[in-house]
Amino acid sequence: MRQVGGMVWLGWLIAGPTAWAGAFSVAYGLHGLGCELGWPALDVGPLSLQRMAIALPSLAAILLCLVLLSRVKATLGPEAGLPRLGLWIGLIATLYTMAPVLVATSC
Amino acid sequence: MKCAALAAVPLVLSGCTGPLSTLSPSGPIAQDIAWLWWALLAGAALLALMVFVLVALGFGRPREVAEGRWVFGMGVWFSLAVLTLTLAGALWIGERMLPHGPALEVHAHARQWSWSFTHPGTTGRTETEGVLHIPAGRPVDVLLTSSDVIHSFWVPQLGGKMDAIPGRQNRLRIEAARPGTYEGLCAEFCGLEHASMRFEVIAHDPAAWPPLLTMEGSRP
Amino acid sequence: MSPPDVTAIPANPPRRALPLHRELDRVWRNGPGLWGQVTSVSHTTLGLRFMATAFVFFGIGGLLAMLIRAQLATPQSAFLDTALYNQIFTMHGSIMMFLFAIPMLEGLAMYLLPKMLGTRDLAFPRLSALGYWCYLLGGTILIAALLAGVAPADGWFMYTPLSGKTYSPGINADVWLLGVTFVEISALAAAIELMVSILRLRAPGMKLTQMPLFAWYILGTAAMMLAGFPPLILGSVLLEMERAFGWPFFDPERGGDPLLWQHLFWLFGHPEVYIIFLPAAGVLSTVIPVLCRTTIVGYGAIVAAILGMVFLSFGLWVHHMFTVGIPHLALAFFSAASMLVAVPTAVQIFAWIGTMWRGRPELKLPMLYILGFFFTFVMGGLTGVMLAVVPFNWQAHDTAFVTAHLHYVLIGGFVFPMLAGVTWWMPLMSGRRRIKGLGEAAFWLILIGFHGTFFLMHLTGLMGMPRRIPTYADNPEWMWLNLSSSFFGFVMTIGFALFTIDLILQAGFGKRSVRDPWQAPSLDWAMALPPPNYNFASLPGVELQKEGAGGAMLKLARGEGLLPGAPRGRREILVTSVGTARLEHVALLPFNTALPLVLALAICAFVLLMLAGFYALAPVALIPVTGLIWAWARRAVASVDAAPVEVAPGLLLPVHPEGGTTLTQSGLRCLLFADGTFFASLLFGLAFLSLVSPGPPLPAWGADQKVLLSALAGLSLLVTGGLGARWALGRVESGRPAGAALFGWVIVNLVALVALAALAAGLPDPTRHAGDAVRAALVAYVGLHITIAVLFSAFALDLARRGELAHGRAGALRNGWLWQGYTLAAAALATAALWAQEAAL
Incomplete structure (x- = not known):
């Protein structure tokens, strides 16, 4: 096991929720931008450009959480418990807040 | 069916009428929200009662506690299930209330x-x-x-x-x-x-x- | 030198406790008399004073609530006229939020944390005092305005345009904007020092993952305050600029948007609820296990729940804006986030109930308040979930239902736990036992009074009664509900009065309490009652932390822990590493001083000049503020090298961290984090006004190459300045003179300031359009930061001139370099944002 510094450990601890916060802010920003630019009317495959744009940052956040989850034990050893919970919070929160995006009326 | 339910709670309702009362709705949209309120109230009353009973039972003899069951079972999964149900209902009714179609x-x-x-x-x-x-x-x-x-x-x-x-x-x-x-x-x-x-x-x-x-x- | 192993530190030899106490007391105690109180920087004194002052404001806010209830008891009361009524409900909300809840939790945290973490004071004692004086002076301004009849009257969330100059022409709104912002200095100060203290002052070996849960809660609270208050402060600054100088940020006719205020306000306002709830939950997580004679269920899950709350609560500010006409999709994900934030709350509730199941709860007075919390807060939480349901919110929003809900959450989730905490820690604070009976009576009066007031108020709201109306002559159906709320409101007031009497009696006439009366495990009880200013005669190492309060108390008092006594006549504490609390160095804390009071008075002069509308004169008041901050920093500088200190037999620790991070640097990083949130909120404002706001389009600026060139010149000057600082740091660390490099740094920063001024002179009139105003605000922000960078560089130059910059003592230079870097980043982002704004036209 490698010894990691306190700040690094804190970084791991907040990584999951930070990923959620980033995705949430970007999605909200893109939503406003998309409504302004008329994205809901543009179709990209099965979804409108609007829904795509809002869903993409969330997918990125979920992916990031999954990658970090797969490495947290190897990096932090016995101190991995709390950061792992943090990553799960990020993962579930992103899934949960983004789920309504697929159904609700956009603008 | 609505009438039956209304008849079941006449006393409560009679006290809640008034020209500005959300509980005496006079149109389909206000009616939907009023039903939503009664459903939310029933759910909330059940949940509150459950928590109060659990707190009261805490005053019994000390006993073994499965930590995971309390914090994850009840805290995370149970509450998440209840909240998801509420959210889905809210979204569904919310979509119905939106100004879709001609008016x-x-x-x-x-x-x-x-x-x-x-x-x-x-x-x-x-x-x-x-x-x-x-x-x-x-x-x-x-x-x-x-x-x-x-x-x-x-x-x-x-x-x-x-x-x-x-x-x-x-x-x-x-x-x-x-x-x-x-x-x-x-x-x-x-x-x-x-x-x-x-x-x-x-x-x-x-x-x-x-x-x-x-x-x-x-x-x- | 490798860091010493904290688990194998030898104990100091025991000494007689009394001489040790005298030695420490001489160094740490407050001065005599009133002057001693004024100059005190002790966390114990200031924590108590914060709480006592907050309690006084709670009383004033409560009186206002009684006036409101008296007015509403009958449909057409002529008790208060409408203008006064509006001032009263606005002040009731503002006082309870900004002058009671926040200072109360700050006071409790300041008082307890050093004791729980096993140290002698907070990281920045003078900052505690400054925060207190800002709070007291700002609060006094608000109360004075109320007495003079010019209190704010636009509701505690001050919606624009109602709070703008056109519709609130008096100084009422300015009192709110300036007064509250002044008070918020104390919130930011407390947040910074609590955070640094928790991360850097824990007793050696007390890992983050093992520290008392209360510290985790306060860590979360402090982080939220650093991120949550800047949007409010920004909003207040922008609105004040609109009112004072006509910069139309919120004026729809000139491209502004009233919704920008709502976003900024609730971006603070919602997290605020959790900022208030977290410390209260911290009290519960501390008290419940001890009163149940067991350990807490799910420590890790609770920490994760705190983490979840800290973040998730920033994702639901829009749920106060469900009726402003936001698209359903956006409502949907804010609604989802509002649901989600209930999960961490549920985790904690079930952890507490699980703890009660595992142990044997004792029905002592704090436990009564805890039961009151469960009963009240659970209902408040459930109505909160209801309000997160968008369609229901469209009916209930802005009605008495919301009033009822928020009182269930705030009184249930904050006041009841705080009352539990106060009764719990009263023996520590006063050193006395309480008088039986009175407390129980107060509890039942408060509980019955509260539910009598607010339970039926839900129904009042559902029957259509909106918030903030003084009369309801056309709606006799609301009368009985209101009358009963008013009646029980007075019952609750009697309860609080009885509670206060109980506290006074206990503090004045209670029997002496034994030490550690609750047999608690945490270090806050391992000291004499009431605690001396230095808390611990020696600081607990790993072994003593394990022994609990009862076991460690005597050994600590006899100096068997680390760093015993005050043999060098200095206020010494241990600084440890962030994660595992390895020993790093000894820090010297400042002595009692009136500087914080003088600085607060100088800031107060600025606020009063602004309030009086002397806008030309107000900047002059900033000169003494700058001078006093300079003097403040001067006193923190160590002018000579100090010898290493022996903290335990054979264990020497340096007084200056060699290349490590000083406390001041940690504090500066926290400040820059808050500053960054402020800046991000400003950029959000720019984007919002450019993209979402529906008003008239921004007229072209006509920015030419000259503008672009001066911006690029300014940026490259800042880079050069940064390189100069870095160069100087290298020279200082290797013992070579750095005067020339520092002089260059000062000059380059000054030239950068001139370049910016040239750019600012070419800006279009900020009163023309909100886009112009926000552009000017960005330039002003960068200008302020370059000005401070000039001061940082000049300060370092001054130190070098006096020969006070040396290897291991170059903290001022490092801090200046950090500031320079932040300024550069902000300037670059601002340039990019302005370019994007121009390109979007």
């Missing part, structure tokens, strides 16, 4: 501290002060504007509320099931005479629509 459009313009409305009349579009005329049995979209500060248009018996914001135009859908007079008010604090910023909505029989508006049709 009659009327304008409501707010200022400190009165309302004026523009809607069809026998002589074309007519402006009235303090009284909004709508047809009963038809969805109506109220387009909301304000010329000074933020106000909020609310007719509790016909639907939710929506803010009238200077520089913007908002859209709120309301519907009255039956002809009649309904009370409305400004719900957003807007200064000195906020409390007196009331108005009326008169829902007309569809046969008599558009109405013949005389001076008595508008508030002095």
Whole structure:
């Protein structure tokens, strides 16, 4: 096991929720931008450009959480418990807040 | 079925009526929200009771506690399930209430501290002060504007509320099931005479629509 | 030198406790008399004073609530006229939020944390005092305005345009904007020092993952305050600029948007609820296990729940804006986030109930308040979930239902736990036992009074009664509900009065309490009652932390822990590493001083000049503020090298961290984090006004190449300045003179300031359009930061001139370099944002 510094450990601890916060802010920003630019009317495959744009940052956040989850034990050893919970919070929160995006009326 | 349920709680309801009561709805939108409220209340009462019983049982003899079951089982998964159910119901009803499909459009313009409305009349579009005329049995979209500060248009018996914001135009859908007079008010604090910023909505029989508006049709 | 192993530190030899106490007391105690109180920087004194002052404001806010209830008891009361009524409900909300809840939790945290973490004071004692004086002076301004009849009257969330100059022409709104912002200095100060203290001052070996849960809660609270208050402060600054100088940020006719205020306000306002709830939950997580004679269920899950709350609560500010006409999709994900934030709350509730199941709860007075919390807060939480349901919110929003809900959450989730905490820690604070009976009576009066007031108020709201109306002549159906709320409101007031009497009696006449009366495991009880200013005669190492309060108390008092006594006549504490609390160095804390009071008075002069509308004169008041901050920093500088200190037999620790991070640097990083949030909120404002706001389009600026060139010149000057600082740091660390490099740094920063001024002179009139105003605000922000960078560089130059910059003592230079870097980043982002704004036209 490698010894990691306190700040690094804190970084791991907040990584999951930070990923959620980033995705949430970007999605909200893109939503406003998309409504302004008329994205809901543009179709990209099965979804409108609007829904795509809002869903993409969330997918990125979920992916990031999954990658970090797969490495947290190897990096932090016995101190991995709390950061792992943090990553799960990020993962579930992103899934949960983004789920309504697929159904609700956009603008 | 609605009647049966209503009959089951007559006592509660009789105390809750009034010209501004959300619990005596007079249109499908307000009705939906009233049902939603009763459902939420029932669920909340059950959950609160459950927690109170659990707290009371805590005063028994000390016992072994499975930590995971308490914090993850109850704390995370149980609450997440309840919340998801609530959210799904909320989204579904919310989508139903949105202004989808055609509706009659009327304008409501707010200022400190009165309302004026523009809607069809026998002589074309007519402006009235303090009284909004709508047809009963038809969805109506109220387009909301304000010329000074933020106000909020609310007719509790016909639907939710929506803010009238200077520089913007908002859209709120309301519907009255039956002809009649309904009370409305400004719900957003807007200064000195906020409390007196009331108005009326008169829902007309569809046969008599558009109405013949005389001076008595508008508030002095 | 490798860091010493904290688990194998030898104990100091035991000494007699009394001489040790005298030695420490001489160094740490407050001065005599009133002057001693004024100059005190002790966390114990200031924590108590914060709480006592907050309690006084709670009383004033409560009186206002009684006036409101008296007015509403009958439909057409002529008790208060409408203008006064509006001032009263605005002040009730503002006082309870900004002058009671926040300072109360700050006071409790300041008082307890050093004791729980096993140290002698907070990281920045003078900052605690400054925060207190800002709070007291700002609060006094608000109360004075109320007495003079010019209190704010636009509701505690001050919605624009109602709070703008056109519709609130008096100084009422300015009192709110300036007064509250002044008070918020104390919130930011407390947040910074609590955070640094938790991360750097824990007793050696007390890992983050093992520290008392209360510290985790306060860590979360402090982080939220650093991120949550800047949007409010920004909003207040922008609105004040609109009111004072006509910069139309919120004026829809000139491209502004009233909704920008709502976003900024609720971006603070919602997290605020959790900022208030977290410390209260911290009290519960501390008290419940001890009163149940067991350990807490699910420590890790609770920490994760705190983490979840800290973040998730920033994702639901829009749920106060469900009726402003936001698209359903956006409502949907804010609604989802509002649901989600209930999960961490549920985790904690079930952890507490699980703890009660595992142990044997004792029905002592704090436990009564805890039961009151469960009963009240659970209902408040459930109505909160209801309000997160968008369609229901469209009916309930802005009605008495919301009033009822928020009182269930705030009184249930904050006041009841705080009352539990106060009764719990009263023996520590006063050293006395309480008088039986009175407390129980107060509890039942408060509980019955509260539910009598607010339970039926839900129904009042559902029956259509909106918030903030003084009369309801046309709605007799609301009368009985209101009358009963008013009646029980007075019952609750009697309860609080009885509670206060109980506290006074206990503090004045209670019997002496034994030490550690609750047999608690945490270090806050391992000291004499009431605690001396230095808390511990020696600081607990790993072994003593394990022994609990009862076991460690005597050994600590006899100096068997680390760093015993005050043999060098200095206020010494241990600084440890962030994660595992390895020993790093000894820090010297400042002595009692009146500087914080003088600085607060100088800031107060600025606020009063602004309030009086002397806008030309107000900047002059900033000169003494700058001078006093300079003097403040001067006193923190160590002018000579100090010898290493022996903290335990054979264990020497340096007084200056060699290349490590000083406390001041940690504090500066926290400040820059808050500053960054402020800046991000400003950029959000720019984007919002450019993209979402519906008003007239921004007229072209006509920015030409000259503008672009001066911006690029300014940026490259800042880079050069940064390189100069870095160069100087290298020279200082290797013992070579750095005067020339520092002089260059000062000059380059000054030239950068001139370049910016040239750019600012070419800006279009900020009163023309909100886009112009926000552009000017960005330039002003960068200008302020370059000005401070000039001061940082000049300060370092001054130190070098005096020969006070040396290897291991170059903290001022490092801090200046950090500031320079932040300024550069902000300037670059601002340039990019302005370019994007221009390109979007």
